[in-house]
Amino acid sequence: MSDESKKQLNRREFFSFVTVGWVAFTSAVAGLASLAFRYSYPNVTFDPEMDFIAGFPADYEEGVDERWKNGFGVWMVKQEGKLVALSNICTHLGCVPNWLPAELKFKCPCHGSGYYMNGINFEGPAPRPLERYKIALTPEGKIKVDKTKIYRYEKGQWDHPDSYLSV
Amino acid sequence: MKEFINYMADPIRSFPIMTILYILMMKYYRIIGTKKFAIGAVVASLPVVAWFCMDANFRAIILWPDNIPINIIIILIAWLTWYSLYRCAQNDARIEKGECPIEATPENREKVWTWPNLVYTELMCMIGATVFLVVWAIIFKAPLEEPANPTWAPNPAKAPWYFLGLQEMLVYFDPWMAGVVLPGIIVVGLMAIPYIDTNPKGNGYFTIKERPLAMWMFMYGWLVLWIYLIIVGTFLRGPNWTFYGPFEYWDFHKVVSEYNVNxxxxxxxxxxxxxxxxxxxxxxxxxxxxxxxxxxxxxxxxxxxxxxxxxxxxxxxxxxxxxxxxxxxxxxxxxxxxxxxxxxxxxxxxxxxxxxxx
Amino acid sequence: MAKKGVADYIRETQVWKSIFRHGPPTDARNRAAVVAGNVFLHLHPIKLKRSGVQLGYTWCMGGLTFFIFLALTVTGLLLMFYYRPTAEYAYNDIIALKEHVPLGIMREIHRWGAHAMVITVWLHMFRVFMTGSYKPPREFNWGVGVVLLILTLLLSFTGYLLPWDQLAIWAIAVGSNMAKATPFLGHGGPGAALAQIGDFVMVSDKNDVRFQLLGGRFVGEPALLRFYILHCVFIPLVVGVLIAVHFWRVRKDGGISAPL
Incomplete structure (x- = not known):
């Protein structure tokens, strides 16, 4: 009896047994860890409102309009016959720049990035210009800003007809 | 004079100055690491510090509650850096004479009882730390700003002081470098030190002479690239993260023309x-x-x-x-x-x- | 024979003897017994080299870090009684801690203690480097120490968000945007733009590291709750385990370093 059991588990079989055991153990741990990882990504999140109606194009004067900045994080900038919805999130690390009317620039308080009125970066560490949001007219002639769609200058997307309104 | 100090404190000038001071310090550590030098430095710096503190703008910066830890760490680091140099100078002089470092004398190798020798030291340290913390807590209120407002960033928006070195790096590097890669290099680099530094000397005693490369590199990274940058980020960066000298009023409309080119x-x-x-x-x-x-x-x-x-x-x-x-x-x-x-x-x-x- | 004092009578009671199994630590046998027999003191060896007890050598910074960690655990626990981690209550609860609660310096001790722990942990590392104490056989313990250093900073950083004031959310906004810039793992970092098949973006703001940190795409209530759990439970647990490893290895690697 004891001889037989010794034969059943020789050296090579023992090691393959151990290998299978370790592979199974490792994959079980990895599987559980990845489940726990996935657990940290909820399926539903409650985000703030991503689009809003911003009045009529005639409401805006030439220059930077800050009325939607606090509620929706958008500057309406009218310049050279174009009205754009400019994101107020600094492209460096996501702070909110301030509009300095005296110096005609947006200046970020966190690390000093500066942007011209049109959103192009010129000083400080910001790597790229501010982003534009999709802007369109509703059938009633009101402006609708959709923050889910962004247009980036360095990718040549500012020529896209949805990225500005001709006024 | 104040104008001149403001001018010199700009990182453009103060960073090279700090580097030179660092090199001088490491080169002449045997002069700096003497009690005479320490007493002289303290005596000389007291009136200077007092004169600095006469200035309202300077006082306003250093007494800002969140900056207190940095004042404490600056004093502690100045003292402990000098003290390390002192111990290193002592040991290196002994080693040159062919003697063993102080830590290796037969007297210091002797084994002593943990109770009472170590336990009482620890007790005293704990009592000291408790008293210190309570006094600190009574004198300085923990700051609390306005309620969170995601649509308006305060100016300047600063990270906690121990990350201000990193925030200062962010001025020169993109976030993926300053926020991820460089901190990663710091962490990996620190962990790698024992495996790279195979020099068997200097294990368990203060010395510079027997491990110059390790000392020079670590101290530069620690004192100049980390602590000095934190000091700049704390005391010399004002609204819009522009530079303000130690005696300068934090004027929100200070115009800095800075045009950077790729x-x-x-x-x-x-x-x-x-x-x-x-x-x-x-x-x-x-x-x-x-x-x-x-x-x-x-x-x-x-x-x-x-x-x-x-x-x-x-x-x-x-x-x-x-x-x-x-x-x-x-x-x-x-x-x-x-x-x-x-x-x-x-x-x-x-x-x-x-x-x-x- | 000398007269017996009150202390001697107390020492002879059954209660005293049941707690302390040894006489007063005045002779060698009892000094060994007091350190070896006490669960807290037995972190120490019974005897150690004289260089290792000198403040001039150790600066006591490691010990102080541990002590402040304990102090922070206690004050943090007390603070938890009055604090609710929701956007609605957090800020008001912090004000209440100052105004409605006796001994209104609890938050101060916790906050300044957190700063003090960062200072002591840095200075501990500084001392360990200066005396070359990371050299063999202590290489691994230095690595554990570096991890503990990072965790100390993370503890302090996660605690920063909890008052839910301007300082808090902007520090977290900047911090989480650095996570966004992580190469390949953050949607704003290098490599993310390359991981794109046609219109399908593999690394987006819905599945990158920043989302995991914040529990959403913006710094909001889920972020507050996550940071609260990390700050109060998760990181302290990890730190506690690593402190145990760190202390154990100090003993096993030969105690406080000394010349070979």
Whole structure:
């Protein structure tokens, strides 16, 4: 009896047994860890409102309009016959720049990035210009800003007809 | 005089000054590491500090509650750095005479009882720390700002003080470098120290002479690249993260004209007088070549030098290359700072299309 | 024979003897017994080299870090009684801690203690480097120490968000945007733009590291709750385990370093 059991588990079989055991153990741990990882990504999140109606194009004067900045994080900038919805999130690390009317620039308080009125970066560490949001007219002639769609200058997307309104 | 100090405190000038002071300190540590020097330095600095504190703007910065820890750490580091140099100088003098370091004298090797020797020391430290914390808590209220408002950033918006060195790096580097890669290099570099530094000497006693390379590198990173940058970020950066001298009023409308230029713009527009090429890789070709040269050619070349050969001989190829990569990571910060100050250079490689800026 | 004092009578009671199994630590046998027999003191060896007890050598910074960690655990626990981690209550609860609760310096001690722990942990590392104490056989313990250093900073950083004031959310906004810039793992970092198949973006703001940190795409209530759990439970647990490893290895690697 004891001889037989010794034969059943020789050296090579023992090691393959151990290998299978370790592979199974490792994959079980990895599987559980990845489940726990996935657990940290909820399926539903409650985000703030991503689009809003911003009045009529005639409401805006030439220059930077800050009325939607606090509620929706958008500057309406009218310049050279174009009205754009400019994101107020600094492209460096996501702070909110301030509009300095005296110096005609947006200046970020966190690390000093500066942007011209049109959103192009010129000083400080910001790597790229501010982003534009999709802007369109509703059938009633009101402006609708959709923050889910962004247009980036360095990718040549500012020529896209949805990225500005001709006024 | 105050104007002059304000002028000199600008990182453009104060960073090289700090580096030079650091080199002098490490070179003449035997003079600095004497009690005479310490007493002289304290006596000389007291009236200077008092004079600094007469200034309302300076007082306002150092007494800001969140800055108190930095005042404490500056005093502690000044004292402990001097004290380490003192111990190193003592030991190195003994070693030169052929004696053993102080920690290795028969008296100090002798075993003593934990109770009471160690336990009482610990008790005293705990009582001291408790008293210190309670007094600190009574004198300085924990700051609380206005309720959170995601639509309006305070000016200046500063990170906690221990991250201000990193925030200062963010001025010179893109977030992926300053926020992820460089901290990663710091952590990996720290963990790698015991495996790279194979010098068996200096284990368990203070010495500079027996481990100069390790000391010079670590102390530079620690004192100049970490603590000094924290001091700059705390005391010398005001609204909009612009520079303010220690006696300067934090005027929100201080105008700083600062126009930074990418290397590619230097190459194509300034030097070659050509429009920027459309192909983005071609556009950044000079920066890419320089970067590759920095991280590939320098290690290979320095392995051929006398200095590199010696390290390879002592520690082996793998340790040498890990060491040199960590060293290059560390020196990339002062290099980028100097380039920014001298040429207003923004990025060596500027590929915002790929979010890859260097 | 000398007269017996009150202390001697107390020492002879059954209660005293049941707690302390040894006489007063005045002779060698009892000094050994007091350190070896006490669960807290037995972190120490019974005897150690004289260089290792000198403040001039150790600066006591490691010990102080541990002590402040304990103090922070206690004050943090007390603070938890009055604090609710929701955007609605957090800020008001912090004000209440100052105004409605006796001993209104609890938050101060916790906050300044957190700063003090960062200071002591840095200075501990500084001392360990200066005396070359990371050299063999202590290489691994130095690595554990570096991890503990990072965790100390993370503890302090996660605690920063909890008052839910301007300082808090902007520090977190900047911090989480650095996570966004992580190469390949953050949607704003290098490499993310390359991981794109046609219109399908593999690394977006809905599945990158920043989302995991914040529990959403913006710094909001889920972020507050996550940071609260990390700050109060998760990181302290990890730190506690690593402190145990760190202390154990100090003993096993030969105690406080001394010349070979």
């Amino acid at each position: 290397l590619s713009e230097f190459l194509w527009i300034k030097w070659l007088n050509m429009p920027m090429p459309g192909n983005i890789v071609l556009r950044e070709i000079l920066g890419i070549i320089l970067t590759v040269a920095y991280i590939v050619v320098i290690p290979l070349w320095s392995a051929k030098t006398k200095w590199g050969k010696k390290i390879i001989e002592n520690t082996g190829q793998i340790r040498y290359y890990i060491f040199i990569f960590l060293l290059l990571g560390m020196t990339s910060l002062p290099i980028k700072m100097v380039l920014r100050w001298l040429f207003s250079l923004k990025y060596i490689i500027a590929l915002p299309e790929w979010e890859l800026n260097l």
